[in-house]
Amino acid sequence: MRVKKIVLLLWCCCFLLCGCTVSVSLPTESSAVQASLSGYTTDTVPAYTEEAFVEINDNVPCFTDKDYTTQSFETYGELDSLGRCTIAYACVGKDTMPTEKRGSISNVKPSGWQTVKYDNVDGKYLYNRCHLIGWQLTAENANKSNLITGTRYLNIEGMLPFENMVADYVKETNHHVLYRVTPIFDGNNLVARGVEMEGYSVEDSGAGISFHIYAYNVQPGIEIDYADGSSWLEGTQKTEPSAAQMTYILNTNNHKFHLPSCSVASSIKDTNKETFQGTREEVLAQGYEPCGKCKP
């Protein structure tokens, strides 16, 4: 895994020199991961209307000559200081695809995770543990660097069609596809507003597969607070999440705890910052005091 991370960092540096846009932020340990490598933020993609995804950059992926390889690989960026996924990048080939039955991923709780059901959601559960790179492409099961809190709609209508297209292309042609997925968060939000997805078939120079899209992490009929993943039916009032589902940011130095949206929380040094999920009583029992500003 360490080698994968080093490769990803080197690749990021190369991208900064050669990328198709210039305003980018590297996935780092800081909490300021707001733009994808190609520079997209929630401010620069169209607002959601009725389609699960939108084409961006004229549907042209931002891979460069340095990326083009027919050697399969997969890399997963480290979680940031808020425990959020940063980026997943692979050269998908037949040899990265699963050969065994899929395992359980229920032990992973991605940032902002909430277990909540609605009658108007397909399968009832609002959130899925969404693979950045789909299991059918790289056979990653419970890899916490590859799983985000995503709506059912994002998973099935936004991301799965592209995973299917790439998987079937690779199986049919035995070619390779560069495949990169970047979750995009606003500020310190724990739930991504969407994911940027890029794909490019290498052996035929993109003739078979070439796309660059942004898929919305929304669920029709449901409102979502992306700060912590809480949700409510469209047209109703937001109800506060139960105490058992709270997420707090801990300052392990002064033993204060904060809401994820608290401005004080974003100024905590990475070395003193931890994400806590549980009840308010539990964090108090650990000797932490509530922040005087956000009053969690």
Next chain:
Amino acid sequence: MTIAVCIDDKNGMLFNNRRQSQDRVLIEDLVALSNGRKISISPFSKELFAGDEVCIVEEHFPDKADEDTICFVENIDLTAYADKIQKIILYRWNRHYPSSLKFKLDLSPYTLTEQTDFPGSSHEKITREVYVR
């Protein structure tokens, strides 16, 4: 004319000017169905029939098709040819892919005369449906 089309679960045909999917067994199935007749295709589809002598490759091929012609269509909106189409061979991928070009022909004037499932080379189940006006 007869048209043959591949579509996904959302009636999609094409995304970003690229076919949604491909399968060599499906092409073999279509060639077998043609029973020796030439299949008209566009240059876009030529690579799928590489090595086959069963195709006529030309632009705007549905315009030139007569009653006996089989046209394999990937990247054309067929609604403009609705009146000419006597028979439809519809291949369903039974998968959901992204799409920007949809199959929009109204099937209500046609009768479903055949429905067959078969495994492809890279697809678990492809469904072939035949509609006749």
